[in-house]
Amino acid sequence: MLLTNFLMLSSILFCIGVYGVLARRNAVLVLMSIELILNAVNINLVAFGALTATVSGTVFALFIIAVAAAEVGVGLAIVLLIYRNRSSIDLDEIDLLKG
Amino acid sequence: MDSIWGDDVAQNVAFYLIAAVMVVAALRVVTSRNVVHAALYLVVVLTGMAGQFILLGAEFLAATQLLVYVGAIIVLFLFGTMLTRAQLGRDPDVDNTAAQRWFGGLVAAILLVIMGYAIFDAFDRVALPTERVQPLAPVSDAIFSTYIVPFEATSVLLLAALIGAIVLARKD
Numbered sequence: 001m002l003l004t005n006f007l008m009l010s011s012i013l014f015c016i017g018v019y020g021v022l023a024r025r026n027a028v029l030v031l032m033s034i035e036l037i038l039n040a041v042n043i044n045l046v047a048f049g050a051l052t053a054t055v056s057g058t059v060f061a062l063f064i065i066a067v068a069a070a071e072v073g074v075g076l077a078i079v080l081l082i083y084r085n086r087s088s089i090d091l092d093e094i095d096l097l098k099g
Numbered sequence: 100m101d102s103i104w105g106d107d108v109a110q111n112v113a114f115y116l117i118a119a120v121m122v123v124a125a126l127r128v129v130t131s132r133n134v135v136h137a138a139l140y141l142v143v144v145l146t147g148m149a150g151q152f153i154l155l156g157a158e159f160l161a162a163t164q165l166l167v168y169v170g171a172i173i174v175l176f177l178f179g180t181m182l183t184r185a186q187l188g189r190d191p192d193v194d195n196t197a198a199q200r201w202f203g204g205l206v207a208a209i210l211l212v213i214m215g216y217a218i219f220d221a222f223d224r225v226a227l228p229t230e231r232v233q234p235l236a237p238v239s240d241a242i243f244s245t246y247i248v249p250f251e252a253t254s255v256l257l258l259a260a261l262i263g264a265i266v267l268a269r270k271d
Binding site: 001002003004005006007008009011012013014015016017018019020021022023024025026027028029031032033035036039042043046047049050051053055056057058059061062063065066067068069070071072073074076077078079080081083089090092 | 107110111114118121122125126128129134137138141144145148151152154155156157159160163164167168171172175176178179180182183192193194195199200202203204206207208210211214215218219222223224225226227228231233237238240241242246249250253256257259260261263264265267268
């Protein structure tokens with residue numbers, strides 16, 4: 001199989017995730033798009049690991065899965081806190097730091 | 100062979116089938132107006148990702164992907180959706196304005212063109228090795244020898260995230 005297959009699939013999913021982060025206003029949906037981005041990067045790592053026949057790609061992908069799980073846990077806790085304080089998770093309304 | 104199907108037709112057919120399903124589901128994740136449907140389409144993308152890992156020979160990673168993402172993270176997302184949304188049906192208020200969405204699409208398209216050019220410029224016609232199944236033993240050896248420091252750091256990170264999430268979300 002060609003390496004470019006996997007790299008292009010990864011790029012397409014990455015760009016779809018970037019579009020989701022830019023186009024969404026709901027905080028939970030933005031977090032989902034971030035998950036798409038992190039997963040797209042994993043395909044790259046594993047594909048290059050298979051190309052060079054080393055284990056580094058798989059190990060890094062495992063670390064990314066662990067970090068993504070931590071990120072989602074804390075991110076959703078923050079979203080819950082915002083919802084409890086403001087009764088909304090619309091990202092446009094979270095502008096307290098806007099001078 | 101010179102065709103795009105290469106020497107291993109079955110693997111390529113599987114790749115293109117799973118990839119097409121993944122791309123369609125990913126597009127639905129970022130365009131669906133129903134938050135629960137978006138989470139369920141994300142399940143399709145993540146399961147397809149596990150299939151691609153198997154095609155790449157990383158079986159342990161595919162199992163981990165299914166357990167951690169489909170088993171745990173999606174459930175977290177569904178809980179987050181239900182705890183922050185009164186209504187579960189279609190919601191017109193989840194997207195930015197049309198102009199912002201067009202700019203988002205433009206940014207994503209430009210990024211895709213640049214990355215595609217770079218990929219085909221550097222790796223055109225590079226084939227993966229035919230034998231690429233990765234046994235678990237070398238992976239665990241690497242984690243517990245070469246990568247022991249990042250491994251320990253990850254465990255501390257997970258502990259910090261656990262405590263942080265509890266402190267953030269508890270009522271007092």
